[in-house]
Amino acid sequence: MATIGFIGVGNMGGPMARNLLKAGHRVKAFDLMPDPVQKVVDAGGTRAASAADAARDVDAVITMLPAGKHVASVYTGDKGILSVARPGTVFIDSSTIDVKTARDVIAAAEAKGMLMLDAPVSGGIAGAENAALTFMVGGSDAAFAKAKPILEAMGKKIVHAGGAGNGQAAKVCNNMVLGITMIGISEAFVMAEKLGLSPQAMFDIVGSSSGSCWALLNHCPVPGPVPTSAANRDYKPGFAADLMLKDLKLSQEAARSAKVQTPLGSEATALYAEYVEGGNGSLDYSGIIRMIRDLG
Numbered sequence: 068m069a070t071i072g073f074i075g076v077g078n079m080g081g082p083m084a085r086n087l088l089k090a091g092h093r094v095k096a097f098d099l100m101p102d103p104v105q106k107v108v109d110a111g112g113t114r115a116a117s118a119a120d121a122a123r124d125v126d127a128v129i130t131m132l133p134a135g136k137h138v139a140s141v142y143t144g145d146k147g148i149l150s151v152a153r154p155g156t157v158f159i160d161s162s163t164i165d166v167k168t169a170r171d172v173i174a175a176a177e178a179k180g181m182l183m184l185d186a187p188v189s190g191g192i193a194g195a196e197n198a199a200l201t202f203m204v205g206g207s208d209a210a211f212a213k214a215k216p217i218l219e220a221m222g223k224k225i226v227h228a229g230g231a232g233n234g235q236a237a238k239v240c241n242n243m244v245l246g247i248t249m250i251g252i253s254e255a256f257v258m259a260e261k262l263g264l265s266p267q268a269m270f271d272i273v274g275s276s277s278g279s280c281w282a283l284l285n286h287c288p289v290p291g292p293v294p295t296s297a298a299n300r301d302y303k304p305g306f307a308a309d310l311m312l313k314d315l316k317l318s319q320e321a322a323r324s325a326k327v328q329t330p331l332g333s334e335a336t337a338l339y340a341e342y343v344e345g346g347n348g349s350l351d352y353s354g355i356i357r358m359i360r361d362l363g
């Protein structure tokens with residue numbers, strides 16, 4: 068069993084760290100906020116005094132932080148964790164961040180003789196709590212081999228997507244599709260309503276026809292057809308619109324850097340920005356159907 072430093076034990080990192088403890092690993096947790104660390108300590112972990120302390124004398128370090136700037140500063144900033152860890156430590160950044168920062172930080176880690184992966188996740192807070200996350204992993208074969216048993220304690224599906232940054236690339240491509248398809252099915256449901264179809268009839272037909280998609284079958288934006296969807300609880304998330312907008316913005320940053328045109332990705336980003344600016348950022352992303360309905 069490994070000794071693991073865990074930095075950033077918020078909504079996602081907290082349950083992930085607790086699942087590592089359940090699997091028999093030792094966890095040293097650090098967060099800027101004391102309360103989330105206490106929950107990890109209550110589950111059998113120890114409190115690290117700083118990010119550097121969490122990275123000292125451990126086999127692996129996992130980071131689950133808000134954005135690229137936090138990741139860059141924790142790894143390579145003043146007293147960054149790369150300067151205190153022992154060579155051979157495997158670093159796993161599971162935050163959702165921009166591809167460029169992921170590649171830069173991995174290059175800095177490798178230059179210091181460390182192993183490092185970008186390993187963003189899909190599955191949300193429920194997936195984190197149930198150790199059912201999907202990990203999309205970028206980095207070297209050696210880092211992947213060392214990290215895989217650790218990731219298996221927190222996830223159900225672990226996919227090695229290729230070299231450094233490819234995990235983040237997979238994540239932004241996936242979530243761009245999710246944002247676009249949610250808007251597409253929302254438009255279709257609103258149009259069906261106006262044309263006189265019931266939501267259930269619409270779901271039964273489209274759900275088993277060529278217009279079906281994951282967003283419809285799992286996060287249906289109208290109440291009724293999918294009992295677990297956020298539409299049945301007044302759009303309490305779920306997957307918050309703030310996070311969808313964050314991921315769509317990352318997709319547009321990636322598109323610009325790769326010199327690719329993504330007209331629907333760009334339009335989805337603009338529509339989610341409008342939805343969030345309307346004060347809906349903490350609601351589920353499927354609530355965008357209400358904004359689309361109001362356009363009429």
Ligand code: NAD
Binds near residue numbers: 079097
């Ligand atoms: P969160 O805000 O609940 O947790 C982030 C934690 O990082 C906070 O507790 C914060 O105090 C801590 N933190 C920030 N800067 C720090 C620093 N310098 N040192 C130590 N701790 C620091 O966010 P979350 O929902 O857990 O999301 C974390 C990451 O996972 C994000 O990148 C997010 O995009 C991604 N993600 C979230 C979800 C979701 O459903 N919440 C799903 C998939 C991916």
